[in-house]
Amino acid sequence: MMKRKPLFLYSLLCSLLWACVLAPSLSLAAEQATVAKQPWSFRGIFGSFDKASLRRGYEVYDQVCASCHSLRFLHYRDLETLGYSRAQIAALAARLEVEDGPNDEGEMFSRAALPSDRFVAPFANDEAARTANLGALPPDLSLIVAQLAGKGGADFIYALLTGYSEPPESFELTPGLSYNKVFKGNAIAMPAPLFEDMIAYSDGEKASVERMARDVAQFLAWASDPSLEQRKRIGLRVVIFLTLFFVVAFLYKRRVWARVR
Amino acid sequence: MSKNPPPLFRNPVVRWLDERLPLFSMLRKEYIDYPTPRNVNYFWSFGAIATLMLLLMIATGLMLAMQYTPHVDMAFSSVQRIMRDVNYGWLLRTIHMNGASMFFFAVYIHLYRGMYYGSYKKPRELLWILGVLIFLLMMATAFTGYVLPWGQMSYWAATVITNLFSAIPWIGEDIVQFLWGGFSVDNPTLNRFFVLHFLLPFVIVAVVVLHVAALHVPGSNNPDGIEVKSKRDTLPFHPYITSKDSLALIVFGIGYAVIVFYAPNYLNHPDNAIPANPLSTPEHIVPEWYFLPFYAILRAIPNKLLGVIALFGGVAILFFLPFLDRSKVRSCRYRPLYRWFLWLFVVDAVFLGWLGSKPAEEPYILWARLATAYYFGFFLVITPVLGIVERPRPLPVSISEPVLKTASRPRAS
Known part of the structure; x- marks a missing residue:
């Protein structure tokens, strides 16, 4: 049918080009240094997260990032996806305190966090966060990879965390800011967060800056899009089903139309 | 309808019902026997595709509405709850969110087909006008729906678009305040947008019914744009057009599935993953x-x-x-x-x-x-x-x- 009706094909191509190529290009913001693509295991049709890397990424978040950045859309129970047992999760949560209440006497009280609690934020509110960070607000990281999708997502996180260096001679750095080759304007309020061997990975992996950056970027990619694996798994089945259905429908249509041609 | 001899339904329940309320005869007349020009091409499938998109949007939208909270403090996190905690909530939402794009894609082709083959000309003027009305209602529905997740783009799109009305001389400012239900885009705005977004699809369904009714009076146009002259020119809707439309629908569905499952945020602006902030305007x-x-x-x-x-x-x-x-x-x-x-x-x-x-x-x-x-x-x-x-x-x-x-x-x- 396509051969006989090129018109159909042209307009389809036109619209597809529009929908897929031109429209999304608008979200590509100007970047500083180029953000290199990393070989993430969660890329591609069959992609899935590297569980060991996710657990290490959680350790980096927990021991480094969490002192300033909240992760408010995640619950401790979500860590089960990373391979932690319920007892481990309960223990991880119990290290932190949350305010609860009021109790029977009308008083608010503190208790240990439960797996059903959201990740405890480091600051009570944005104002407290700004005050503690020289006026800069450390963003919540729950959706950071989705928010940075136009700049490279997890690739950008990795490039940012490994992109700190001394500023070039010619660069005038505002006091209190740090030089980063991928951040907009090359001056970022967050000081370089990662240093060689600053944490001890529980699986014994060596905590190089690149290793930690890669692990935490993957962890944040998971935090932004926790349904990725299930989505790709179902998607494959749906596409295979529809393709088989197409073959059946095609044979049926040809048989029906054979009567009139 | 009354002119046709009553079709025979063998099932006694169907016959009993049909003699009292001729729903089955009507469906048979409009969706089985309906004589369609035999030369219609795949462009004609986009009407059926658009209809099914509308139904899919309503079905997924209903389920999302059951979990969504139209309040400025909770809208964004209720969407995150759907994405993270509601069973298959991510699936419903990605189908719904990308469904808007697919719906418009189908409707733009449908509209262009009408233009290329002159389907708007006598005697189908009213059919066309009803179609443009559907398009207009779709735009209002899509816009109000886009505001609901209450991300940065939601908030600022609502601000920009409602502010357009302030251009009206004399009463513009009053109209904008009336639309907002206040002095800026705020909770009353979000709440009414949710109500409108819920209501308008059913208005669209009503206009679609009129659109189809108006179509079935003169019958479908065709790629040659000439009138049907004899029975030799047409084929019954079922199984000829249904089999053809199914094929188009499946191909469309494959494209849709690829977007939903492999690039769910491709057509989305990344800024909408940032909660609405009236104090910070996106670039x-x-x-x-x-x-x-x-x-x-x-x-x-x-x-x-x-x-x-x-x-x-x-x-x-x-x-x-x-x-x-x-x-x-x-x-x-x-x-x-x-x-x-x-x-x-x-x-x-x-x-x-x-x-x-x-x-x-x-x-x-x-x-x-x-x-x-x-x-x-x-x-x-x-x-x-x-x-x-x-x-x-x-x-x-x-x-x-x-x-x-x-x-x-x-x-x-």
């Missing part, structure tokens, strides 16, 4: 791709009021197309000149869309002005003038003649 406020051509028209005109008139005029002018086109020949197959101007119109619309995604600066503004001039020139000058001066190619004698090509009968052209 570029851009609407969804399906509004971009109209956005470019708005920004092409330096005067705010005239820009808003042009924006709405860009849609409203479609209502008048049946009366602007004076040509008696429907199909562009037999209109050698108009065809090229119509293709240029498509290129122009896509170009306008691309310009709409660009910042409002030179050279884009100049290009947008030229493209806007062609957009309106096409409807107001080219279409009426070509209707008079163009010499159409000779039309075939009947639909079945070119289809059932026989060696003995010479072709009309």
Whole structure:
């Protein structure tokens, strides 16, 4: 049918080009240094997260990032996806305190966090966060990879965390800011967060800056899009089903139309 | 309906019901026996695709509405709850969110098919007008729906679009406050947008029923744009058109599935993953791709009021197309000149869309002005003038003649 009706094909191509190529290009913001693509295991049709890397990424978040950045859309129970047992999760949560209440006497009280609690934020509110960070607000990281999708997502996180260096001679750095080759304007309020061997990975992996950056970027990619694996798994089945259905429908249509041609 | 002999239903329950309320006869007449021109091509499948998209949007939307909270403090996190905690909530939402794009994609092709084959011409003017009304309602529904997740783009799109009404002289400011339910886009705005977003799809369903009813009076147009002359020209809707539409629907579904499962945020602006913040304006406020051509028209005109008139005029002018086109020949197959101007119109619309995604600066503004001039020139000058001066190619004698090509009968052209 396509051969006989090129018109159909042209307009389809036109619209597809529009929908897929031109429209999304608008979200590509100007970047500083180029953000290199990393070989993430969660890329591609069959992609899935590297569980060991996710657990290490959680350790980096927990021991480094969490002192300033909240992760408010995640619950401790979500860590089960990373391979932690319920007892481990309960223990991880119990290290932190949350305010609860009021109790029977009308008083608010503190208790240990439960797996059903959201990740405890480091600051009570944005104002407290700004005050503690020289006026800069450390963003919540729950959706950071989705928010940075136009700049490279997890690739950008990795490039940012490994992109700190001394500023070039010619660069005038505002006091209190740090030089980063991928951040907009090359001056970022967050000081370089990662240093060689600053944490001890529980699986014994060596905590190089690149290793930690890669692990935490993957962890944040998971935090932004926790349904990725299930989505790709179902998607494959749906596409295979529809393709088989197409073959059946095609044979049926040809048989029906054979009567009139 | 009453003229037809009552069709035989063997099932006694069906027969009992049908004698009292002829639902089955009606469905049989409109969706099984309905005589369709035998030469319709795959462009004609997009009406069915759009109908099913509407139903899918309503089905997924209903389930999302059961979990969503229309409050400025909770809307964003309730969407995150759907994405993270509700069983298959991520699936419902990605189907719904990308469904809007797929729906518009189908409707744009459907609309363009109507233009290319002259489906808006007598006796189908009202059918076309109802269709444009559906398009308009879809735009309102899509816009109100886009505001609901209460991300940065949601909030700022709501601000920009509602502010358009402030261009109306004298009463503009009052209208905007009336739309907002306050002095800025705030909780009352979000709450009413949710109500409207819930209501409008059912209004669309009602207009779709009228649209289909108006279609089934004169019957479908066809690629030759000529009237059905005999029974030889048509085929019953089922199984011929249903089998063809199914095929188109499955191909469409595969494309849709690939987006939903492998690129669910591809058509989304990343800024909408940031919760709405009235104190921080995004660098570029851009609407969804399906509004971009109209956005470019708005920004092409330096005067705010005239820009808003042009924006709405860009849609409203479609209502008048049946009366602007004076040509008696429907199909562009037999209109050698108009065809090229119509293709240029498509290129122009896509170009306008691309310009709409660009910042409002030179050279884009100049290009947008030229493209806007062609957009309106096409409807107001080219279409009426070509209707008079163009010499159409000779039309075939009947639909079945070119289809059932026989060696003995010479072709009309």
